[in-house]
Amino acid sequence: MSDETTPQIRVIRPEDVTWSEAARNPDETDPPGGEFTAAGSPDGKFNVGYWKRDVQRRPFTRPYHEVALILEGEVEIELDDGTVVHAGPGDILDTPKGSSGFWRSLKPVRKLWAIYED
Numbered sequence: 280m281s282d283e284t285t286p287q288i289r290v291i292r293p294e295d296v297t298w299s300e301a302a303r304n305p306d307e308t309d310p311p312g313g314e315f316t317a318a319g320s321p322d323g324k325f326n327v328g329y330w331k332r333d334v335q336r337r338p339f340t341r342p343y344h345e346v347a348l349i350l351e352g353e354v355e356i357e358l359d360d361g362t363v364v365h366a367g368p369g370d371i372l373d374t375p376k377g378s379s380g381f382w383r384s385l386k387p388v389r390k391l392w393a394i395y396e397d
Contacts, residue, residue, distance in 0.1 A: 291317050301330060309334045324396050331389040340379035343396040347372045352388035357381040 298313035312332030319326040330347075353367040358380040365385075366372045372390075376397070 289318075296329065298331070301332060304337060307335075307337055309336060325394070327391070327393045329389065330392055331387070332384060333387040335382060335384045335388070338379070338381050341374050341376055343394050344376045345372075345374045345392055345394050347374070347390040347392040350389045350391060352384060352386040354388055355383045355385055357383070 296315045296317075298315055301312040301314040303309075303311055310333060312330065312335065314328060314330045316326055316328040318328075349366050349368055349370045349372060351368055353365065354372075356364050356366070356372075358364070358378070
């Protein structure tokens with residue numbers, strides 16, 4: 280994570296990534312995935328990192344703003360109004376705070392995410 284008192288440019292290489300178990304809802308039955316927080320703001324409101332999951336099917340409501348670049352895999356998101364959106368490699372997924380729906384990974388997913396909590 281970044282340290283405000285000693286600003287420094289860093290390069291995080293794939294071999295530097297240490298995955299931890301990704302957070303799951305208590306009622307989820309799909310296997311856990313992994314996540315890695317690469318950097319964050321000193322106040323903790325902004326963070327960026329990686330996320331990966333082989334399978335995930337669950338309802339969600341975003342308590343924060345998230346922008347994610349899908350690096351691998353494919354997802355299908357059914358919004359509360361019935362609209363279905365798909366995102367795959369190279370797509371940017373903008374998920375505003377308060378949005379909700381049903382997330383379904385169609386193929387194992389790896390994404391780069393940036394989250395802002397106001």
